[in-house]
Amino acid sequence: MSLALSTLLFEWRRYMAAVMALALSGLLVLAMTGVFIGIGKGFTAQIERSNADIMVLRPGATSLISGPSGVPRRFIPLVYNHAEVVEVQPLDGAGGSFQSVKDVDPTASQADRARQGAPRQQFVSARIIDTAPGSVTIPTDYSQALVDALRQPYTVAVDETALKTLGVKLGDKALYNGQTVTVIAVTRGYPNMMQPTIIMSRDTLRMLGQADTGPRVGPLMVKIKDPSRAAIVAAQLNAAGNGQWQAWTRQELADANAGAMFEEGILVIIIGGCVVLGTIIGVAITWQTLRGAIMANIKEFASLRALGVGMGSLRRIVMELSFWVGLVGVGAAIFLTWLVQMLAMANAVIIALPPSLLIVVGGGLVVIAMLSGLLSMGVLKNSQPADLLR
Amino acid sequence: MNATKTHGKHGDFAIEAKGLVKRFKSGKSFIEVLKNVDFDARHGDLTMVMGPSGSGKSTLIAALSGLLRPEEGRVDALDVDNLWKMSSGKIDKFRLDHCGFIFQGFNLFPALSALQQVEIVLKFQGLSKSQARKQARISLEEVGLGHRLNQRPAILSGGEKQRVAIARALAKNPKILFADEPTSALDGENGQLVIQLLRRAATQHGAAVICVTHDPRLEAWADRVIKIEDGIIISDERRIPDPNAALAHH
Numbered sequence: 001m002s003l004a005l006s007t008l009l010f011e012w013r014r015y016m017a018a019v020m021a022l023a024l025s026g027l028l029v030l031a032m033t034g035v036f037i038g039i040g041k042g043f044t045a046q047i048e049r050s051n052a053d054i055m056v057l058r059p060g061a062t063s064l065i066s067g068p069s070g071v072p073r074r075f076i077p078l079v080y081n082h083a084e085v086v087e088v089q090p091l092d093g094a095g096g097s098f099q100s101v102k103d104v105d106p107t108a109s110q111a112d113r114a115r116q117g118a119p120r121q122q123f124v125s126a127r128i129i130d131t132a133p134g135s136v137t138i139p140t141d142y143s144q145a146l147v148d149a150l151r152q153p154y155t156v157a158v159d160e161t162a163l164k165t166l167g168v169k170l171g172d173k174a175l176y177n178g179q180t181v182t183v184i185a186v187t188r189g190y191p192n193m194m195q196p197t198i199i200m201s202r203d204t205l206r207m208l209g210q211a212d213t214g215p216r217v218g219p220l221m222v223k224i225k226d227p228s229r230a231a232i233v234a235a236q237l238n239a240a241g242n243g244q245w246q247a248w249t250r251q252e253l254a255d256a257n258a259g260a261m262f263e264e265g266i267l268v269i270i271i272g273g274c275v276v277l278g279t280i281i282g283v284a285i286t287w288q289t290l291r292g293a294i295m296a297n298i299k300e301f302a303s304l305r306a307l308g309v310g311m312g313s314l315r316r317i318v319m320e321l322s323f324w325v326g327l328v329g330v331g332a333a334i335f336l337t338w339l340v341q342m343l344a345m346a347n348a349v350i351i352a353l354p355p356s357l358l359i360v361v362g363g364g365l366v367v368i369a370m371l372s373g374l375l376s377m378g379v380l381k382n383s384q385p386a387d388l389l390r
Numbered sequence: 391m392n393a394t395k396t397h398g399k400h401g402d403f404a405i406e407a408k409g410l411v412k413r414f415k416s417g418k419s420f421i422e423v424l425k426n427v428d429f430d431a432r433h434g435d436l437t438m439v440m441g442p443s444g445s446g447k448s449t450l451i452a453a454l455s456g457l458l459r460p461e462e463g464r465v466d467a468l469d470v471d472n473l474w475k476m477s478s479g480k481i482d483k484f485r486l487d488h489c490g491f492i493f494q495g496f497n498l499f500p501a502l503s504a505l506q507q508v509e510i511v512l513k514f515q516g517l518s519k520s521q522a523r524k525q526a527r528i529s530l531e532e533v534g535l536g537h538r539l540n541q542r543p544a545i546l547s548g549g550e551k552q553r554v555a556i557a558r559a560l561a562k563n564p565k566i567l568f569a570d571e572p573t574s575a576l577d578g579e580n581g582q583l584v585i586q587l588l589r590r591a592a593t594q595h596g597a598a599v600i601c602v603t604h605d606p607r608l609e610a611w612a613d614r615v616i617k618i619e620d621g622i623i624i625s626d627e628r629r630i631p632d633p634n635a636a637l638a639h640h
Contacts (some may be wrong), residue, residue: 003499003510010501010542303497306457307559308486309514310479386458388493389448389570389602 004320007297008328014293018372019329021285022365025278026333030361031340031351032274038350040261042193046127047091048254049139052221053230054237055253056088059246061219063260064253069219071245076220082240084224084233087136090217092202094210095195096177098124100167119167125195126156126176126210128202136223137202141189149184150201154208157185161348162196179208191348222247258354279368286329286372290322294379299388306385314380322373326366333365334358400434404566404598405454410463412449412621423449424460425621431614433565436592436599436631438612446621447602451568454600455489456481468565486515490559490597492588494571496551498543504530504554505539508561515562529561530554533587549580556587560595567591569601573608573637582637585611589633610635 001009008015041048044064047055056079061069071090079088104118130137131151138147150157156176158166163186168174172183176198187199205211212218224233230249237247248256261267294301301314341351412424423446431437441447452458454465456473465473468488473481485491498507508526517525530539533553543551552572559567569588573581585601589611592599601608609615610632617625 001506003502003506006506007499007501297499299495299497300499303491303493303555304511304514305482306455306485306491306493307511307562308482308484308489309511310482310486313514384457385491386452388495388497389452389457 018286018289022329023332025282027336028278030337034351037352044257053224053227054222054234056220063256087223091219093127095125097121099175131201136221155184156181157199159187159190162192282368287375290376301383302385322369326369330362330365402433405467406430407465410460412460431598433596435613437614439602441618445618488565490564490567492569492572496555503540508558529557533557567597567599578637
């Protein structure tokens, strides 16, 4: 084992401050970025978990989130023209006001009513599924019982994370855009982070008067015979469409959706700010810790110098040490973020940690540690063997 | 390489210095610590440099070993003409190849075992891992620490630590060995062990051992005693060492 690694392991308390600084810098960036990716995933979870292999969007759409994505209704039969296409359904959805029903005296003062938990209007977004068995719009983790329940008119499903916000529980009646609906199911694993979402059947949405019945519909969800051929079929659809539409595989669209979150200026500012702050704090603390740790061993370094070990070799030891500190910091950052992720999950907040994010942030932390190592190299010039002679 | 190799012929010059002058700045004036000192040391000799605190004895070995550049004078060591003409990198290399150092403090890395302390220097010298390990083991056994190979400094006694430091200096088989007050942090028994090891480095390995001390009792082991005061060598006498001398308890 090298001197650097042995020293880090043996004197780990001395290096703890640096490791923690790196871990917290990493946590800051990972958690912030992860939350935003999580919010994006929350918006699109229903689509990403559907069994649509291909999505057909309007040409020029860059993702499902940003930009117009709907298409003319006549595209549905055109897409069916492809021999491998099994089912095509337009994505539909709407938004409206949602209000729980509770018996509170309407003549009481505003304050009294608030105290009694009087229902308040919430704006919700509504998503739909088709209740025909095996339909392309049904997320793969929906149970048959849930689909059967939603097949009844004027029923909705709510995720458990939205129950409190909406003030309803399973079986409650509520008002959606002034019409009575029944909360017939509660889902789990579809956290609502920004705006609560309610799920209903396409038929219920139509009866509520909000379905797309005109010549334009939402993006098309397409199921094909062999999902493994999605990329090929998407390319063939694009060729057949002749530029009228753009077909994406589900994975392409999921990636584009995650990316689209970061086209929002404010997110870039927030995450950029976290990165800058994390870097400054990480470098400052790691630098000072390494400096102190090197100073603590300066006599030993000086004795190596006396024995003829060159300055270059000592610098390499310091760089190796900072590399290991960085690596331990990455481990600690991932561990802390994982803890925070668990905590967030328990409170219905998704912190998504794609491997690419972990690699980028981990690499960044190692760079921060090495940078601190470079900065702290200056103290090595104190390793004057002549000082050891009295 | 093995631990009992000898260098040069006993009696050959290992190091020769002429006209060394070293000044230190003190406030606005300069203090001359070495005043035109001539010095030499031979292979196989244990040369003792003695003098009171501030006499310049430590500065002398710093200048001899390439650690502290003198203002004037030259140092010829082994086959190098004028050490101080070389670049600092070359001086480091010279020390790495030929010099050992023992300090009053032991300066051992707290994280490394005795074996690793010795190995690390050998690895910098370019030995392979297995060679370094083998050589370090031999060296530690030679100083009587064969049973303490895997102990860290924290659980070694002062004498054992100094012996690890000596093993570290001797493992690379130096032609010149510098020791600065090697016994002053040790009790009589351990001091005696240490001075005997230095004696052996000179006699058996043919190293030129230059030992700075202010402890007059060490004189018994020396081939040559040089006394220095206020930066001037005031006496230089050869004597017959007594290898069986005993160092009284402090």
